[in-house]
Amino acid sequence: xxxxxxxxxxxxxxxxxxxxxxxxxxxxxxxxxxxxxxxxxxxxxxxxxxxxxxxxxxxxxxxxxxxxxxxxxxxxxxxxxxxxxxxxxxxxxxxx
Numbered sequence: 001x002x003x004x005x006x007x008x009x010x011x012x013x014x015x016x017x018x019x020x021x022x023x024x025x026x027x028x029x030x031x032x033x034x035x036x037x038x039x040x041x042x043x044x045x046x047x048x049x050x051x052x053x054x055x056x057x058x059x060x061x062x063x064x065x066x067x068x069x070x071x072x073x074x075x076x077x078x079x080x081x082x083x084x085x086x087x088x089x090x091x092x093x094x095x096x
Contacts, residue, residue, distance in 0.1 A: 002093060007071070008042050014074040017081060028052045031067045 015026050029051055046053050056067060082092050 006093075008045075010074050010078050011042075013078045013081065017077055026051055028054055030054045030070070031056070 011029075019025055027050075029046065031053070043053060079092070
């Protein structure tokens with residue numbers, strides 16, 4: 001991801017991958033309050049698919065680190081999927 005606007009696309013890819021690998025549905029997304037996942041469209045979409053969005057308290061660095069690591073994991077998994085699929089790097093910004 002180059003900007004926070006790409007977080008929904010990255011999350012959708014991660015969600016599909018994780019659910020396929022684990023064989024169960026995602027129930028909760030825990031994130032910080034930086035705004036990546038706070039847009040009305042994203043929150044509405046999460047509610048429509050039954051995922052609970054939990055946000056950390058402001059000024060709670062331990063919880064924010066957890067959310068940041070989770071987002072980094074999503075980005076790494078998305079990058080791995082793109083690399084494994086053999087998709088040329090010029091298309092990655094559109095996919096991830």
